[in-house]
Amino acid sequence: MKTYGGKVLFLDRSDINTDEIIPAKYLTEISKEALKPHMLEDFKFEGFNPQDQSLSEAKVIVTRSNFGCGSSREHAPWVFEVNDINVVIASSFARIFRQNMFNCGMLAIELSEKAIDELFAHRGADALISIDFDNDKLTMTSSRSSKTFDYQIAEFDKALVKAGGWVEFADLKY
Amino acid sequence: MTMTLAEKIFMSHLKDEPFPGTKVLNIDAVLCHEITTPVAINDLVARGKDRVFDPEKIKVVIDHVSPAKDTKTAIQGKIMRDWARRHNIRDFFDIGRNGVCHAIFPEKGYIRPGYTVIMGDSHTCTHGAFGAFAAGVGTTDLEVGILKGVCSFRAPETIRVNINGKLPDGVYAKDIILKVIKTLTVKGATDCVIEFRGDVVKGMSMESRMTLCNMAIEAGGTSGICMPDETTVGYLWPFISSDYKDKSAALADFKKWWSDEGCKYVKVLDIDVSTMQPQVTYGYKPDEVKDISEMEGTPVDQIYIGSCTNGRIEDLRVAAAYLKGRRISPLVRGVVSPATPRIFRQADEEGLIKIFMDSGFCVTNPTCGACLGMSNGVLAPGEVCASTTNRNFTGRMGKGGMVHLLSPAVAAVTAIVGKIADPRKFKKETI
Numbered sequence: 123m124k125t126y127g128g129k130v131l132f133l134d135r136s137d138i139n140t141d142e143i144i145p146a147k148y149l150t151e152i153s154k155e156a157l158k159p160h161m162l163e164d165f166k167f168e169g170f171n172p173q174d175q176s177l178s179e180a181k182v183i184v185t186r187s188n189f190g191c192g193s194s195r196e197h198a199p200w201v202f203e204v205n206d207i208n209v210v211i212a213s214s215f216a217r218i219f220r221q222n223m224f225n226c227g228m229l230a231i232e233l234s235e236k237a238i239d240e241l242f243a244h245r246g247a248d249a250l251i252s253i254d255f256d257n258d259k260l261t262m263t264s265s266r267s268s269k270t271f272d273y274q275i276a277e278f279d280k281a282l283v284k285a286g287g288w289v290e291f292a293d294l295k296y
Numbered sequence: 297m298t299m300t301l302a303e304k305i306f307m308s309h310l311k312d313e314p315f316p317g318t319k320v321l322n323i324d325a326v327l328c329h330e331i332t333t334p335v336a337i338n339d340l341v342a343r344g345k346d347r348v349f350d351p352e353k354i355k356v357v358i359d360h361v362s363p364a365k366d367t368k369t370a371i372q373g374k375i376m377r378d379w380a381r382r383h384n385i386r387d388f389f390d391i392g393r394n395g396v397c398h399a400i401f402p403e404k405g406y407i408r409p410g411y412t413v414i415m416g417d418s419h420t421c422t423h424g425a426f427g428a429f430a431a432g433v434g435t436t437d438l439e440v441g442i443l444k445g446v447c448s449f450r451a452p453e454t455i456r457v458n459i460n461g462k463l464p465d466g467v468y469a470k471d472i473i474l475k476v477i478k479t480l481t482v483k484g485a486t487d488c489v490i491e492f493r494g495d496v497v498k499g500m501s502m503e504s505r506m507t508l509c510n511m512a513i514e515a516g517g518t519s520g521i522c523m524p525d526e527t528t529v530g531y532l533w534p535f536i537s538s539d540y541k542d543k544s545a546a547l548a549d550f551k552k553w554w555s556d557e558g559c560k561y562v563k564v565l566d567i568d569v570s571t572m573q574p575q576v577t578y579g580y581k582p583d584e585v586k587d588i589s590e591m592e593g594t595p596v597d598q599i600y601i602g603s604c605t606n607g608r609i610e611d612l613r614v615a616a617a618y619l620k621g622r623r624i625s626p627l628v629r630g631v632v633s634p635a636t637p638r639i640f641r642q643a644d645e646e647g648l649i650k651i652f653m654d655s656g657f658c659v660t661n662p663t664c665g666a667c668l669g670m671s672n673g674v675l676a677p678g679e680v681c682a683s684t685t686n687r688n689f690t691g692r693m694g695k696g697g698m699v700h701l702l703s704p705a706v707a708a709v710t711a712i713v714g715k716i717a718d719p720r721k722f723k724k725e726t727i
């Protein structure tokens with residue numbers, strides 16, 4: 123299994139699409155590693171700079187609703203993966219993106235809008251998120267306070283993460 | 297028990313339910329293009345699993361960047377060719393025979409009512425126009441589809457959209473689907489199938505139904521879906537005529553897939569098109585849609601007619617009917633990409649290509665082209681395109697560019713005026 127948790131990158135907008143996460147022009151790359159410098163390159167948002175140093179330290183993304191909408195490109199989870207981000211927490215995901223995350227053994231965690239608001243309240247305060255995968259809990263710790271949230275992911279998706287992704291799971295089982 | 301069309305397909309294709317709520321389905325058609333498949337192939341090779349479950353059920357096209365524009369895209373094509381030869385995949389459409397995936401596969405008769413279809417492309421939902429369950433998937437799902445012929449889904453709920461009334465002149469399937477997306481929002485159909493019903497859909501050609509289903513994903517939908525009827529039989533007849541004694545036998549067979557009376561919908565939407573205006577997007581999300589009366593006069597730099605949404609013959613006919621005998625504004629450039637070689641040839645035979653060229657349009661070979669800003673038709677920063685495609689995301693047609701989504705009719709008259717214009721104010725010529 124991959125490692126989950128660490129410093130947090132907050133993306134305070136809904137409907138962030140896969141073209142913003144990794145523009146189509148990089149889809150001609152055959153290696154995941156080549157995507158690395160282009161993460162969120164076309165994501166325009168006040169205060170967000172894709173060249174920002176703190177981006178390279180992030181391990182977890184916290185965002186709003188319908189994250190990952192748009193194209194089916196798995197390059198979106200991959201660009202996070204090669205940047206060492208293996209967890210995205212949102213109030214909802216687009217279906218294909220969500221499945222792509224679990225298929226790659228990464229976590230797409232849904233929390234209520236209220237819980238997401240609480241996570242956002244920690245922004246700019248050295249926020250860290252740790253994940254207790256076996257017990258479906260995540261803890262947000264910052265200089266402000268610390269709080270634990272329960273989350274739910276489908277049993278199937280959990281099994282994929284444990285198996286190291288869908289290819290291994292399916293080739294064994296079907 | 298009453299069931300929706302999607303539920304019937306799920307029941308008939310269920311291979312496994314490894315956990316409650318997760319359905320693993322047998323897949324009838326695994327479609328591939330050169331952008332998302334090479335990575336899947338390379339990964340299968342790296343894992344020592346370079347196999348395919350059934351070469352007959354895998355269909356391949358090179359469409360996104362065609363012909364190749366540089367070494368990287370040439371390599372993508374080569375990986376596809378070598379792989380198809382290695383595994384004896386015969387339904388392979390290379391340059392010269394290729395077209396936009398969601399236009400060419402239906403045209404070849406590969407999609408049938410009741411089928412399960414996956415592809416590493418979000419607009420796979422297009423094929424639901426034939427009464428199939430057709431879903432876009434990522435590379436890993438595609439890989440497993442290629443290897444094992446299965447794919448996992450959550451049991452879908454169905455949103456029913458009833459489209460009724462009399463379609464006004466100048467208003468088309470594209471306007472209807474933009475209105476539906478505006479109503480549902482970009483996430484309103486997540487994990488759902490959108491079932492298009494009503495008299496307007498019944499009266500539509502397969503081409504228009506594909507336009508509707510194509511953009512189901514823009515509301516988050518897994519698949520669009522239409523009930524397979526006489527029109528479906530008519531379209532597929534060249535491919536199925538040996539399977540049925542006559543068309544009514546085919547229709548009777550197709551009807552078994554229809555959603556049952558009284559089946560459960562998670563939501564029902566009623567749309568009366570009688571007073572509908574042409575629709576145009578104004579922002580960077582496909583649900584940011586306005587009536588044309590609010591958008592008229594918006595300056596543009598480029599007009600693009602093509603794509604899996606609106607690059608089919610009836611789209612070209614509509615655009616040509618407005619363009620015939622007219623010249624496009626010298627302040628804009630027009631690009632039209634017929635979606636397949638057959639459409640191109642037909643457009644040529646009907647004199648449409650000449651109309652486009654006489655008006656000042658550039659006619660390209662069949663390809664995705666400008667739609668995703670990867671090859672021809674890329675915008676410069678600050679430029680604006682009036683486009684018949686399906687996505688207006690930031691940078692979609694080139695970094696810093698902007699796209700207004702609209703119908704082929706609006707695209708054509710916009711080209712003439714050089715600003716977004718209302719086709720209802722123009723005379724259509726007979727072509």
Ligand code: SF4
Pocket residue numbers: 360396397398417419602603604605663664667668685686
């Ligand atoms: S035409 Fe555009 S939306 Fe359709 S398959 Fe090609 S790139 Fe995708």
